[in-house]
Amino acid sequence: xxxxxxxxxxxxxxxxxxxxxxxxxxxxxxxxxxxxxxxxxxxxxxxxxxxxxxxxxxxxxxxxxxxxxxxxxxxxxxxxxxxxxxxxxxxxxxxxxxxxxxxxxxxxxxxxxxxxxxxxxxxxxxxxxxxxxxxxxxxxxxxxxxxxxxxxxxxxxxxxxxxxxxxxxxxxxxxxxxxxxxxxxxxxxxxxxxxxxxxxxxxxxxxxxxxxxxxxxxxxxxxxxxxxxxxxxxxxxxxxxxxxxxxxxxxxxxxxxxxxxxxxxxxxxxxxxxxxxxxxxxxxxxxxxxxxxxxxxxxxxxxxxxxxxxxxxxxxxxxxxxxxxxxxxxxxxxxxxxxxxxxxxxxxxxxxxxxxxxxxxxxxxxxxxxxxxxxxxxxxxxxxxxxxxxxxxxxxxxxxxxxxxxxxxxxxx
Amino acid sequence: xxxxxxxxxxxxxxxxxxxxxxxxxxxxxxxxxxxxxxxxxxxxxxxxxxxxxxxxxxxxxxxxxxxxxxxxxxxxxxxxxxxxxxxxxxxxxxxxxxxxxxxxxxxxxxxxxxxxxxxxxxxxxxxxxxxxxxxxxxxxxxxxxxxxxxxxxxxxxxxxxxxxxxxxxxxxxxxxxxxxxxxxxxxxxxxxxxxxxxxxxxxxxxxxxxxxxxxxxxxxxxxxxxxxxxxxxxxxxxxxxxxxxxxxxxxxxxxxxxxxxxxxxxxxxxxxxxxxxxxxxxxxxxxxxxxxxxxxxxxxxxxxxxxxxxxxxxxxxxxxxxxxxxxxxxxxxxxxxxxxxxxxxxxxxxxxxxxxxxxxxxxxxxxxxxxxxxxxxxxxxxxxxxxxxxxxxxxxxxxxxxxxxxxxxxxxx
Numbered sequence: 090x091x092x093x094x095x096x097x098x099x100x101x102x103x104x105x106x107x108x109x110x111x112x113x114x115x116x117x118x119x120x121x122x123x124x125x126x127x128x129x130x131x132x133x134x135x136x137x138x139x140x141x142x143x144x145x146x147x148x149x150x151x152x153x154x155x156x157x158x159x160x161x162x163x164x165x166x167x168x169x170x171x172x173x174x175x176x177x178x179x180x181x182x183x184x185x186x187x188x189x190x191x192x193x194x195x196x197x198x199x200x201x202x203x204x205x206x207x208x209x210x211x212x213x214x215x216x217x218x219x220x221x222x223x224x225x226x227x228x229x230x231x232x233x234x235x236x237x238x239x240x241x242x243x244x245x246x247x248x249x250x251x252x253x254x255x256x257x258x259x260x261x262x263x264x265x266x267x268x269x270x271x272x273x274x275x276x277x278x279x280x281x282x283x284x285x286x287x288x289x290x291x292x293x294x295x296x297x298x299x300x301x302x303x304x305x306x307x308x309x310x311x312x313x314x315x316x317x318x319x320x321x322x323x324x325x326x327x328x329x330x331x332x333x334x335x336x337x338x339x340x341x342x343x344x345x346x347x348x349x350x351x352x353x354x355x356x357x358x359x360x361x362x363x364x365x366x367x368x369x370x371x372x373x374x375x376x377x378x379x380x381x382x383x384x385x386x387x388x389x390x391x392x393x394x395x396x397x398x399x400x401x402x403x404x405x406x407x408x409x410x411x412x413x414x415x416x417x418x419x420x421x422x423x424x425x426x427x428x429x430x431x432x433x434x435x436x437x438x439x440x441x442x443x444x445x446x447x448x449x450x451x452x453x454x455x456x457x458x459x460x461x462x463x464x465x466x467x468x469x470x471x472x473x474x475x476x477x478x479x480x481x482x483x484x485x486x487x488x489x490x491x492x493x494x495x496x497x498x499x500x501x502x
Numbered sequence: 503x504x505x506x507x508x509x510x511x512x513x514x515x516x517x518x519x520x521x522x523x524x525x526x527x528x529x530x531x532x533x534x535x536x537x538x539x540x541x542x543x544x545x546x547x548x549x550x551x552x553x554x555x556x557x558x559x560x561x562x563x564x565x566x567x568x569x570x571x572x573x574x575x576x577x578x579x580x581x582x583x584x585x586x587x588x589x590x591x592x593x594x595x596x597x598x599x600x601x602x603x604x605x606x607x608x609x610x611x612x613x614x615x616x617x618x619x620x621x622x623x624x625x626x627x628x629x630x631x632x633x634x635x636x637x638x639x640x641x642x643x644x645x646x647x648x649x650x651x652x653x654x655x656x657x658x659x660x661x662x663x664x665x666x667x668x669x670x671x672x673x674x675x676x677x678x679x680x681x682x683x684x685x686x687x688x689x690x691x692x693x694x695x696x697x698x699x700x701x702x703x704x705x706x707x708x709x710x711x712x713x714x715x716x717x718x719x720x721x722x723x724x725x726x727x728x729x730x731x732x733x734x735x736x737x738x739x740x741x742x743x744x745x746x747x748x749x750x751x752x753x754x755x756x757x758x759x760x761x762x763x764x765x766x767x768x769x770x771x772x773x774x775x776x777x778x779x780x781x782x783x784x785x786x787x788x789x790x791x792x793x794x795x796x797x798x799x800x801x802x803x804x805x806x807x808x809x810x811x812x813x814x815x816x817x818x819x820x821x822x823x824x825x826x827x828x829x830x831x832x833x834x835x836x837x838x839x840x841x842x843x844x845x846x847x848x849x850x851x852x853x854x855x856x857x858x859x860x861x862x863x864x865x866x867x868x869x870x871x872x873x874x875x876x877x878x879x880x881x882x883x884x885x886x887x888x889x890x891x892x893x894x895x896x897x898x899x900x901x902x903x904x905x906x907x908x909x910x911x912x913x914x915x
Binding site: 094095096097100102103104105107109111112113114115120121122123124125126127128129130131132134135138141144145148161162163164165166169173189190191192193195196197199200201241288290296297298319320321322334335336337338339340355356357358359360361362363365366368369372375376378434440443445446 | 507508509510513515516517518520522524525526527528533534535536537538539540541542543544545547548551554557558561574575576577578579582586602603604605606608609610612613614654701703709710711732733734735747748749750751752753768769770771772773774775776778779781782785788789791847853856858859
């Protein structure tokens with residue numbers, strides 16, 4: 090070690106309670122799973138775990154799809170893998186935008202050469218199915234790309250009718266379920282969703298860095314004509330598919346399919362530890378039972394929201410379409426949003442979220458997801474917020490937030 | 503939990519000693535670092551860790567570059583981020599290929615619209631600098647993309663002259679240092695390398711899934727004209743750069759630069775746990791001292807190679823250009839390579855690697871990297887290989903491999 094080497098200290102952060110829009114505190118079992126030693130990527134023990142991950146995520150996604158696998162990157166990598174593989178240059182893609190992540194879908198689709206048609210609705214609402222049906226009829230896209238729950242607005246777009254509309258029109262439907270999976274109902278097959286991607290760091294309560302995706306045979310049909318095995322590992326006599334090559338090698342789903350199939354054709358080196366994490370996240374949410382988990386998220390949000398309203402705060406967005414895991418609350422007049430949020434973090438160790446775009450400086454976003462989604466944290470958060478707001482000039486009725494949340498948990502709300 | 507839910511067992515794999523071409527056993531300190539709880543991505547504690555990661559990897563890469571950051575994916579993601587950002591459609595890219603990963607570079611470059619010019623040399627050798635200089639003169643590429651160490655052949659390409667050639671010709675040089683970083687000298691600044699990417703799962707002895715990259719101001723100049731902030735988070739009055747938009751949002755280095763700068767403009771959600779791992783890997787290799795680590799890798803490989811040769815086995819490739827961390831050994835005539843390798847794995851718990859392309863079925867590849875790179879493992883591996891080969895009809899002189907390795911470690915080799 091050179092005398093000028095700078096090593097810094099051991100990791101030892103002050104503890105936080107993560108009640109923002111994600112990432113959130115990880116299940117202790119997931120942290121422990123991540124300390125499992127490495128395995129070689131073609132070790133039968135490891136390929137066995139890969140197969141188990143597929144079986145686990147089929148259940149989490151509620152699908153009979155064969156293909157349920159991990160893209161090795163954050164949730165955004167899952168989106169890119171789906172869109173890179175589904176979009177060929179010149180394809181028409183319809184993107185209904187009801188928050189920041191709709192804009193992200195347009196951005197990614199445009200980079201892959203799509204002719205992107207957008208619909209927009211005000212942040213805080215969702216789309217009527219008819220509006221999307223009209224646009225599908227008018228524009229005849231080859232793909233509809235839609236966010237399920239957009240953390241930027243806390244809204245969840247109902248999907249079941251959209252799926253029927255797309256299926257009837259012969260249009261593929263891709264859904265970004267990063268924010269909803271595991272905490273809100275998502276019925277991939279029953280809702281006719283063709284491709285879905287997600288991440289671990291919301292209701293699955295894992296670390297960011299792995300993106301579960303699933304897709305059906307309609308998707309396989311469209312993308313397999315674009316199959317193109319890279320030079321250096323092609324089998325003898327190989328010829329590429331007739332379709333245009335997928336824009337990214339890393340995000341080439343047909344190559345990922347070969348890697349996640351008995352062929353085990355080498356692509357990337359699977360991110361071992363993140364696979365361990367993804368596997369454990371799925372085992373935890375399935376052991377609890379998806380419906381039980383959804384109910385837990387709904388109850389916590391009801392309690393939190395009742396508390397916030399009892400404090401005299403205004404909730405953001407269309408009450409009929411809020412996700413069960415993120416709540417937007419309007420920053421009260423006269424309170425400096427970032428200062429108060431900073432005190433909550435620095436003094437109470439509780440993180441809540443700021444906002445993007447048109448909502449920046451107007452609302453905070455409070456997450457109640459996965460491991461964090463429990464009574465003690467709702468009560469801690471409300472009492473801390475009450476104290477911080479009081480120091481910042483906003484006086485809620487004494488103990489009103491906590492009392493209202495207790496009432497919900499006591500079955501009186 | 504539904505009665506038909508399938509949860510599988512807890513992770514509890516039989517222990518392995520990973521002596522293939524990667525991934526390899528992770529430093530115990532890295533496994534422990536990965537059990538550190540989550541932090542929010544904009545928590546000052548976390549952005550502080552991001553800055554420390556930059557400072558640590560500058561030291562690992564031996565560079566004064568400001569930009570040293572993590573791409574959130576496996577080593578291949580680091581390659582794609584560099585090439586996606588450096589290559590605009592129609593750019594001429596020269597790729598000298600001396601193994602499988604050169605083919606990968608051509609593949610990725612072609613997907614981003616490059617006009618790819620390749621040079622090839624037989625697997626098991628490297629390029630004379632003159633040959634690359636000639637090609638640079640003849641083809642006047644805008645980028646040379648080159649692998650440093652190619653695990654498929656175990657060779658390391660000398661880079662210092664190549665860097666000078668490219669710098670003199672005004673051509674940018676990108677290097678894939680996945681297989682070499684931390685175990686073999688890599689002098690990013692002294693060798694005039696403009697952009698480099700790596701992974702954790704070789705000599706840094708971390709899990710696959712995070713890709714350290716560094717690049718200099720020449721690269722910044724070329725890519726910043728392509729800067730394009732995504733819709734939904736653009737500051738007011740923003741206009742995109744005049745260059746062609748980068749083909750991938752996820753791999754857009756200018757966006758990653760904004761995320762890793764005081765602006766902290768949101769992009770992906772940084773893969774928290776993998777950042778913890780990358781940080782600890784760097785702290786370990788820097789605490790040991792890079793030169794000390796290189797010497798440890800050289801010594802282990804000398805001992806392993808002496809042992810293999812004393813057993814009567816033939817080493818693969820140009821002895822003058824072998825990496826210090828991977829050794830190719832010719833599978834002896836009459837021995838079924840996959841069967842023997844399987845016995846080593848299943849019966850002795852020791853993994854060694856198979857091979858790709860023209861070397862498939864002809865050589866095994868033995869890795870001696872990072873945490874694994876130590877005397878006890880060299881001796882275990884040689885004694886186990888001796889026993890397995892004996893069961894498979896190849897009789898080495900009794901104890902010859904182990905004795906030869908001892909001799910090297912005893913300073914008699």
